[in-house]
Amino acid sequence: MDCIFCKIIEGEIPSKKVYEDEAVYAFYDINPSAPVHVLVVPKTHMESLNTVDEGNIQTVSNVLLSIPKIAEQLGLLNGYRVITNCGTDGGQTVPHLHFHILGGKKLSEKLN
Ligand code: AMP
Ligand code: ZN
Numbered sequence: 001m002d003c004i005f006c007k008i009i010e011g012e013i014p015s016k017k018v019y020e021d022e023a024v025y026a027f028y029d030i031n032p033s034a035p036v037h038v039l040v041v042p043k044t045h046m047e048s049l050n051t052v053d054e055g056n057i058q059t060v061s062n063v064l065l066s067i068p069k070i071a072e073q074l075g076l077l078n079g080y081r082v083i084t085n086c087g088t089d090g091g092q093t094v095p096h097l098h099f100h101i102l103g104g105k106k107l108s109e110k111l112n
Helices: 004-010 057-073
Strands: 017-020 024-028 036-042 081-083 099-103
Touching: 004 024, 004 036, 017 057, 024 057, 036 057, 057 099
Parallel strands: none
Antiparallel strands: 017 024, 024 036, 036 099, 081 099
16 A cells, blocks of 8 residues: 555664654654654554544554653653644545644644
8 A cells, every 4th residue: 555654664664763652653743843742553454534443542642642651661751732634624644544743832723
């Protein structure tokens, strides 16, 4: 499958790994929008929240459970923002479900 994040998970495209377990891979965003910008992805391919179902919800749960652990590891003790873009109008450019962790400064309250 021609998916850039699947290739990152497989190690075919290099990434700066932050965290990994059986279900989850996290790495630094190549074009950071905040002092700390990490992407957290399921290791199995799924397009977006629109394709979460009974068959993959356990994996998505594992991704969500990993986020506070990753944030702590990154030293985001004052908080952080989690974003998942969904579809064209949501600004999704990579069609493999991913959660952005943004932090390292007081972020703007503006969301759009
Ligand atoms: P989205 O716009 O929500 O689909 O987010 C995709 C994100 O993937 C963007 O923030 C990109 O900067 C990031 N990205 C694209 N290619 C890579 C890559 N090879 N390594 C790390 N991050 C990437
Ligand atoms: Zn993929």
